[in-house]
Amino acid sequence: MDRINHLECEIAELRQILSAKEGELYTARKELIQQQQVNVIKQTDNQYQQFDVHVNKTQYGDKLPKWAIERYSRQILLSDIGVLGQEKICTSKVLVVGAGGLGCPAAMYLAGAGVGEIGIVDYDTVELTNIHRQILHAECDQNVSKAESAAQSLRSINSRINVTAYNVQLNSANALEIINKYDIVLDCTDNVPTRYLLNDACVTAKKPLISGSALKMEGQLTIYGYRAENNPNEKDHTYIGPCYRCVFPAPPPAHAVSSCSSSGVCGAVTGVIGSLQALEAIKCIAGHTHKQLLVERMLLFDGEDTSFGTVRLRPRCEQCAVCSDQPTVTQLVDYEVFCKAQAKEKDLELNILPSHCRISPIQLAEKLNSNSEQRHLLVDVRNEEEFKMCSIDGAVNKPIERLQGKRFEDLVNDIRKCSQVTFVCRRGNDSQMVAKKVLELIEKDHIDKIKDLKGGLHAWSRDVDHEFPVY
Structure with a gap:
């Protein structure tokens, strides 16, 4: 037993050293890439100075540089994205709340697509039980902040984007300050209080909320609070989609809500839903209309028979407490009190008996x-x-x-x-x-x-x- 404990301590120390070296390597690579870009620009400018002024420079996309065309060419080829869509993606800002089973695949594909700035919010640290589905984390990341671990992995996927880690628990005091910095919010959380918090904050900030969930072998996905006024491709710019409270006006009893840690979840199911969250975000950024997006519709995935379906959601409620023209909830509240449940699911402890x-x-x-x-x-x-x-x-x-x-x-x-x-x-x-x-x-x-x-x-x-x- 002593030898095992000694080896485990040595391995933990080596992992810390490896993590530090990986950070140094990431920084060195980024500095090298930046220097190469400067050198290329200088070299190109010198070459053009030697040519006749009547010789035209090579034309790229309206705002896309050569490296972006080469890197993202496979999705630029799609008529659904194109050059204009890729320009929007490269200048967009997306906030991913939750660096877990949904947030990891969602953030990974957003980074791969070239989303200009990604924010990652998570208060928790990496545990061994996370790794089977939370694919941005590795064994060496145990006890490390999930937000920091995910951010580091995203930077290694795409050094051209900005990634900001928020190692905090989102609450009524900080939600709006963080959300207002971004264009779209992805709800990748696993508890009811945070869902209501995100909904109310996104309605206030007029940001679309792409909400996903996964449990056992099933998953769900929809978009709340979509506003047509932000999309020039919409015919009716007055259209507003339902928010979370329109569909679920009152929270369920705390004991009726299951979670991944209590009921289990298949890692591949979270991968499916998280990837689809990224897809909806990319479509939303590229300018797809609400009829092409999961607005007023909820996607249902059943992993047991690998089937997909969609159900119609009720439209925006004219008496909604948050998103109606005369809301009764005009500021963020204490959502743990409102839902009678804790936002930190892992620490959930019910007191039913005396x-x-x-x-x-x-x-x-x-x-x-x-x-x-x-x-x-x-x-x-x-x-x-x-x-x-x-x-x-x-x-x-x-x-x-x-x-x-x-x-x-x-x-x-x-x-x-x-x-x-x-x-x-x-x-x-x-x-x-x-x-x-x-x-x-x-x-x-x-x-x-x-x-x-x-x-x-x-x-x-x-x-x-x-x-x-x-x-």
Whole structure:
């Protein structure tokens, strides 16, 4: 074990050195490219001075230099983009909120397309569990700011663009200041409060919001707050598309919202949706009209049978609290309070049960290790795949999604026969919901023996069994 720890420390140090050297290499390459550009310009000017003044210089695009034509030629050839479209792309500014499963592929293709300036917002750091889908990060980037890691990768893809990393959590105090610097915003987040925040800020700043989401094997994509007044190709310049609040006026209950970390996600699905977010952004920049974009339409992707579909969304609501002509919400609010949920999904901790109905990991370990002949029923409510990955010895698997009808009745009957019962899940949220349901149904003389493991298996790993996997 000591040798393994020593090797891991050495590898971590080598990764830090490698990361520093890669940064030096990036800087050296950028300086070399800039110097070469200066030399080419000087050399070209000298050559033209030697020619007769009647000799015409080679004509490129209206504003595109030689390097841009060569670099982006494959998309300039498209009639949907062309020279004019590429000029718009090279001078555009796009903000990507979230450097995760959606933000990474979206930002990567925006950088490849030549978007002049890309902003990356993310408060989190890279974890090993991110890398299967967040393709701008590598193993050596663990514990590094996601925004900085993504920005560094984007600069290595395209040294001709400007990339700004915002290592902050977007909130009501800083959202407008950041968003106002950009033309288009991509919502690549995974929590409801930030979605409402981005929507309200983009409506206020009159910026289109390209919103994507992915969970398990499914993904969704649409554009909120599109305004025709910014596109000369639109016939009706008064058209305004629906915003997020037009479609979802009220947030869902916090316990009804799933996330990638709790329900899982296929990395390739986030790649599909993130890439399509970049595509919609490029089309929007190039001047496509709202009928060609995902405005008033939501794209649905099902990875299980690899099918795409679109559904019609309601048009802009004339009574919308934010985007109507007479809005009732005129400034950004506290969106965690509004949604009754935390914006930092990874730290989500619901408090459904009173404290006396919960038990700490250390207390549970003491009860399980006691020599008492009383039966202690340990009920793990995670799904089967999670239970197969890891579980506490002696636990029985009763997946929350199956605890209905006779299965739930059988569980309650089994609880009546036990002396102690503890419900367990990954973070202590689902287990509370099951325990609450049982407490509402079971007789009063059984209530005191029913507990929930506070903090779930994450807390168990932290406080009791350090070898227990955290996922």
